[in-house]
Amino acid sequence: MKRIKKSQSLKTVILIILILAVGACVSVSEEIAGVQLIKGNNNLITNCQKLGPIYTDTTGGPFNFGFVAESEFKRVALTKYKADSAVITSESLLPLGRVILQGAALKCYQ
Numbered sequence: 266m267k268r269i270k271k272s273q274s275l276k277t278v279i280l281i282i283l284i285l286a287v288g289a290c291v292s293v294s295e296e297i298a299g300v301q302l303i304k305g306n307n308n309l310i311t312n313c314q315k316l317g318p319i320y321t322d323t324t325g326g327p328f329n330f331g332f333v334a335e336s337e338f339k340r341v342a343l344t345k346y347k348a349d350s351a352v353i354t355s356e357s358l359l360p361l362g363r364v365i366l367q368g369a370a371l372k373c374y375q
């Protein structure tokens with residue numbers, strides 16, 4: 266009987282942790298979606314404050330490697346610099362879904 270209660274308690278704790286983790290991921294994903302991504306030398310960045318450099322090296326699946334790379338780039342801009350925008354100045358598409366992006370985190374909106 267005690268073994269069953271321990272097992273149920275453990276399952277309950279694991280379930281709570283998973284729910285909290287998923288909730289945290291959803292809120293970060295929504296914030297990442299709010300980061301504006303700008304590609305190349307664009308007039309949109311002339312009035313933006315440069316916060317710092319960004320370098321990401323990601324690997325995605327055969328169909329989502331671009332999405333994975335851009336999401337990680339935006340995540341770094343948001344978490345490291347609290348940026349509202351990010352500009353990609355260099356993009357390298359390599360074999361097996363590997364993508365290297367370089368650019369800068371920006372603050373464009375007050």
